[in-house]
Structures are given as C-alpha cells and as structure tokens.
Ligand code: HEC
Ligand code: HEC
Ligand code: HEC
C-alpha cells in the first residue's frame with residue numbers, strides 16, 4: 001500500500017506534468033502546413049507577383065488550398081507541391097496542360113468565375129514590368 005504522503009506526491013507530480021504539458025503545447029503549437037507568403041514568377045513577358053497567402057487567408061480571399069493544389073485531399077494540404085511536378089514546362093495537352101497554360105487557365109479561370117482579379121486578356125494586370 002502507498003502511504004498518504006506518497007499518494008499526495010504522485011498526484012502532485014501528475015498535476016505538475018499536466019501543467020507543463022499544457023504550457024509546452026501552448027508555446028509550441030502543432031506544425032501548421034508550410035505556406036509561402038508571396039511568390040515571383042520570372043517571365044520574359046513580364047514577371048508575375050502572386051500573393052499566395054492573401055489568396056488563401058480568411059482576411060484575404062479565403063480560398064482553400066485545394067482550390068489550386070487540385071490533386072490534394074483535405075488531409076494532404078501539408079504536402080502541396082509545385083505545379084511543375086506534373087505540368088511540364090514545354091509539353092502538355094488538352095487534359096494535362098503545360099505549366100504556363102495550367103496557370104493561365106487556373107488563375108484567370110477563377111478570376112472569371114469570381115468576376116474579380118485579372119482576366120485572361122488583362123495580361124499586364126499579372127505581367128508587370
Ligand atoms: C489561389 C491558389 C492557391 C491557393 C489557395 C494555395 N496555393 Fe499554394 N501555391 C499556389 C501556386 C500557384 C504555387 C506555385 C507553384 C509553382 O511554383 O509551381 C503554390 C506553391 C505552394 C507551395 C510551395 C511548393 C513548392 O515546393 O514549390 C506550398 C508548400 C504551398 N503552395 C502550400 C499551400 C497551402 C498549405 C495552401 C493552403 C493553406 C495553399 N498553398 C493555398 C497556389 C495556391
Ligand atoms: C500531382 C500532380 C499535379 C499537380 C501537383 C498539379 N496538377 Fe494540375 N493536373 C494534373 C492532372 C493529372 C490533370 C488532368 C486531370 C485533372 O483534371 O485532374 C491536371 C489538370 C489541370 C488543369 C486543367 C484541367 C482543369 O482542372 O481545368 C489545370 C488548369 C491545372 N491542372 C492547373 C494546376 C496548377 C495551377 C497546379 C499548381 C498549383 C497544378 N495543376 C498542380 C496533375 C497535377
Ligand atoms: C480559386 C480562385 C483563384 C485562383 C486560382 C487565383 N486567384 Fe487571383 N484572385 C482571386 C480573387 C477572389 C481575387 C480578389 C479580387 C478582388 O477582391 O479584388 C484575386 C485577385 C488577384 C490579383 C489582384 C489583387 C492581388 O491580390 O494582387 C492578382 C494579381 C491575382 N489574383 C493573381 C493571381 C495569379 C497570378 C494566380 C495564379 C497563380 C491567381 N491569382 C489564382 C481568386 C483566385
């Protein structure tokens with residue numbers, strides 16, 4: 001049998017470790033998916049600045065990762081890849097367009113659907129000099 005004092009010590013330790021655990025959890029929250037803030041695509045026709053975080057953030061346009069990283073299920077967002085993993089630079093077809101066509105279709109297509117943001121023909125709204 002344990003003595004009263006031993007039990008007190010044991011409970012004390014349990015409470016202490018719970019407390020430390022909560023503190024650590026608060027100080028080091030679980031890893032959120034790595035997410036770029038802003039990216040620049042270098043194109044001779046004019047570089048494109050893409051506000052990655054703003055497109056996703058709830059204080060921005062509130063889009064879901066999967067709206068753009070279209071092959072990922074919700075629990076896979078942390079594994080988001082470059083579009084080039086699948087959309088090649090200089091080869092593509094109707095179904096799997098090449099990289100630049102994939103961008104033009106996805107970026108401008110969504111702006112068209114939302115009726116805001118640069119449309120397909122508004123080249124210089126994306127390609128700045
Ligand atoms: C509006 C479209 C859009 C949304 C929404 C979006 N992304 Fe992206 N993301 C992109 C584009 C475009 C790239 C650049 C891909 C490239 O360079 O080929 C990118 C790149 C990335 C990269 C870098 C990949 C690499 O290895 O180069 C990560 C990581 C990433 N996104 C994660 C996320 C996460 C996590 C979310 C949701 C919280 C998210 N993205 C939401 C469009 C988007
Ligand atoms: C893991 C591979 C993979 C990655 C990464 C990927 N795609 Fe795709 N994409 C595909 C495949 C396969 C298709 C054709 C089948 C389909 O529609 O899913 C496709 C089709 C498309 C299409 C044409 C069909 C449609 O949905 O209208 C667009 C546009 C597109 N991708 C844009 C992008 C962009 C932009 C990115 C990066 C943010 C990206 N993709 C990342 C594999 C990928
Ligand atoms: C799934 C939808 C969606 C996709 C995909 C998307 N956008 Fe947007 N974009 C928006 C919305 C919504 C706005 C907000 C327009 C407003 O409120 O004025 C916007 C605004 C913009 C603007 C103007 C304001 C700003 O934030 O700079 C630019 C430039 C832009 N997008 C570039 C891009 C580029 C480049 C891509 C592809 C790499 C892209 N977008 C993909 C939805 C999208």
Ligand code: HEC
Pocket residue numbers: 041042043044045048099100103104107108118119120121122123124125126127
């Ligand atoms: C919604 C934003 C957006 C609009 C509008 C847009 N582009 Fe682009 N463009 C991009 C992005 C993003 C890329 C891809 C950059 C990369 O691959 O890194 C690109 C790539 C390109 C490239 C280089 C790809 C290649 O084929 O070698 C050319 C050229 C180009 N765009 C011309 C145009 C022209 C011309 C227009 C108008 C008719 C236009 N773009 C409209 C965003 C846009």
